[in-house]
Amino acid sequence: MFAGFVVFAIAGTMVARNYLNGDGVVLVVDNAKGDTPNTIPTDAATVERFAPQSIRIGDLELDNSVRAVGIEDDGELEVPDETEVGWYQYGSAPGLPGATVLAAHVSWNRTIGPFHQLGNLEPGARVDVVADDGSTRVYEVVERAVYDKDSLPIDRIWTTTGDETLVLITCGGSYNSNIRRYRQNIVVYALPVDELPPEDDSTEPRV
Numbered sequence: 001m002f003a004g005f006v007v008f009a010i011a012g013t014m015v016a017r018n019y020l021n022g023d024g025v026v027l028v029v030d031n032a033k034g035d036t037p038n039t040i041p042t043d044a045a046t047v048e049r050f051a052p053q054s055i056r057i058g059d060l061e062l063d064n065s066v067r068a069v070g071i072e073d074d075g076e077l078e079v080p081d082e083t084e085v086g087w088y089q090y091g092s093a094p095g096l097p098g099a100t101v102l103a104a105h106v107s108w109n110r111t112i113g114p115f116h117q118l119g120n121l122e123p124g125a126r127v128d129v130v131a132d133d134g135s136t137r138v139y140e141v142v143e144r145a146v147y148d149k150d151s152l153p154i155d156r157i158w159t160t161t162g163d164e165t166l167v168l169i170t171c172g173g174s175y176n177s178n179i180r181r182y183r184q185n186i187v188v189y190a191l192p193v194d195e196l197p198p199e200d201d202s203t204e205p206r207v
Contacts, residue, residue: 042096042097042161043097043098043160043161044091044092044093044096044097044098044160044161045090045091045092047096049092049093049094049095049096050093050095050131050132050133050135051087051093051131051132052066052093052100052102052129052130052131052132053065053066053130053131053132054066054129054130055085055102055127055129055130056127056128056129056130057121057125057128058125058126059121059122059125059126060117060118060120060121062114062117064083064084064085064104064114065084065085066084066085066086066087066102066129067080067084067085067086068086068087068089069086069087069088069089069103070088070089070090071090077103077169079103079104079105080104082105082111082112082113083113083114084114085102085103085104085114085115086102086103086104087100087102088101088102088103091158091159091160092159092160092164093131094129094131094135094166095131095135095137095164095192095195096160096164097160097161097162097163097164098159098160098161098162098164098165099156099157099158099159099165099166099167100129100164100165100166100167101157101158101167101169102129102166102167102168102169103115103168103169103170104118104170105170105171106118106170106171106172113170115168115169115170115186118168118170118172118186118188119144119170119172119186121141121144121168121188122141123140123141123142123143123144124140124141125140125141125190126138126139126140126141127139127140127141127166127168127190129166133198134197134198134199135195135196135197135198136195136196137166137192137194138192138193138194138196139166139190139191139192139193140190140191140193141188141189141190142189142190142191143188143189144186144187144188144189145186145187145188145189146172146184146185146186146187147184147187148183148184148185149183149184149185152185152187156189157169157187163191164191164192165189165190165191166189166190166191166192167187167188167189167190168187168188168190169186169187169188170185170186171184171185171186172184172185172186
């Protein structure tokens, strides 16, 4: 069975692209006066961040690598091949404000995709995301939703400000056999609950 994957991602794309194509910028917030902090909201598109490298979901027996993806010329989210999970690089990243978006196929090229069972993931499930600094961000699923492909909530998914959220996206709902695509997207939202430091690979005995 072939299952096309279509997600439209527009909001904030150009701003994030400009950041990623230039030098990294670290946001510096100075005190406005005395001990009163500047309350300019942090935007994850303008700060130094660590990209997700892998994702683990015990309830789905999933342990998969992650690679950065962008936007196709037609405005659709680029999705990697049937074995990979894609990180929307123009969005947020683990540990930062906004939505860290990871997307993958249900199935493609007669191969079961990494998010084949995403529609069965229940609230309370744990999701571990390992970043390229070696740290692990631990999330807890709080919601699973199904949206028409042209009705994804922009303010919850394509955002680099606000509360930190992990967003997992795949195809789902009813299947259109004429165009070999699902009509909807399954979206899982998860919130951070813990962070684990990089594992110590040192073989020297601890004192």
